[in-house]
Amino acid sequence: MLPSEAAAIQEALRPRLILPPPGFEVPPTVVGLDVTYKDSFGVAAAVVIDVATLSVVEVATASGPVSFPYVPGLLAFREIPLLQDALARLSSPPSLIICDGYGLAHPRRFGLASHLGVLLDLPSFGIAKTPYVGAFSDIPDARGSWSDMVDDGEVVGRAVRTQKGVKPVFVSAGHRIALEDCTSLAVRLSARYRIPEPTRQADIHSRRRLAQWQHGPHGGQFAAPG
DNA sequence: GCGACAG
DNA sequence: ATCTTGTCGC
Numbered sequence: 001m002l003p004s005e006a007a008a009i010q011e012a013l014r015p016r017l018i019l020p021p022p023g024f025e026v027p028p029t030v031v032g033l034d035v036t037y038k039d040s041f042g043v044a045a046a047v048v049i050d051v052a053t054l055s056v057v058e059v060a061t062a063s064g065p066v067s068f069p070y071v072p073g074l075l076a077f078r079e080i081p082l083l084q085d086a087l088a089r090l091s092s093p094p095s096l097i098i099c100d101g102y103g104l105a106h107p108r109r110f111g112l113a114s115h116l117g118v119l120l121d122l123p124s125f126g127i128a129k130t131p132y133v134g135a136f137s138d139i140p141d142a143r144g145s146w147s148d149m150v151d152d153g154e155v156v157g158r159a160v161r162t163q164k165g166v167k168p169v170f171v172s173a174g175h176r177i178a179l180e181d182c183t184s185l186a187v188r189l190s191a192r193y194r195i196p197e198p199t200r201q202a203d204i205h206s207r208r209r210l211a212q213w214q215h216g217p218h219g220g221q222f223a224a225p226g
Numbered sequence: 227g228c229g230a231c232a233g
Numbered sequence: 234a235t236c237t238t239g240t241c242g243c
Contacts, residue, residue, distance in 0.1 A: 034233090035233080070233060072231040072232065072233090078233080079233075099232095100232085101233065105232085112232075126232080128232050130233090133232085170232085
């Protein structure tokens with residue numbers, strides 16, 4: 001896969017996106033995803049979070065060499081292989097996946113969350129930590145307040161204040177869920193920290209797994225892929 | 227042409 | 234993403 005071919009693939013998959021009106025039925029659990037790297041080696045984590053208690057129910061990881069480089073706009077091609085491996089190791093299929101990055105708030109309206117959602121035909125959305133595409137105005141300081149992110153005249157996402165007095169996070173719909181539902185879920189899943197629990201725990205566990213891989217033997221029970 | 231650019 | 238120390242605040 002060459003970066004030059006990637007954008008064309010995004011355009012080809014884009015028509016498969018399903019963008020429903022608000023009214024997503026919140027499932028008992030959701031899955032947070034993230035990938036941590038050490039040079040060209042990556043570890044992906046899929047963490048199942050109980051929506052009612054925000055506790056970790058299950059953690060699955062996958063690791064291996066990553067060949068696709070980081071290119072803004074093409075993050076999905078770098079992260080999807082390991083994320084799919086990690087998701088396949090969960091004991092049961094997710095009802096909703098939450099990615100560390102963007103969905104529709106993307107140059108071609110097809111960021112990581114949308115791409116993964118379409119490939120797996122699962123509801124998905126993204127929660128990013130920094131701005132990318134879309135301008136937004138000042139957000140009230142109260143937890144739960146937000147401002148639309150507008151790019152080229154379209155509302156592509158929302159900057160959401162998950163805690164009073166902290167920078168906002170950037171929410172965008174991925175697949176089979178409306179932005180309004182993504183917004184309320186992002187706030188609901190952030191009871192204590194700026195980053196919602198699913199993505200926050202995925203970050204923690206992918207880092208932890210990479211550290212174990214570096215310290216322990218690079219073979220035996222730590223042999224890749226795992 | 228130049229700078230910016232999810233992770 | 235990753236490289237990295239101290240520091241401010243609850």
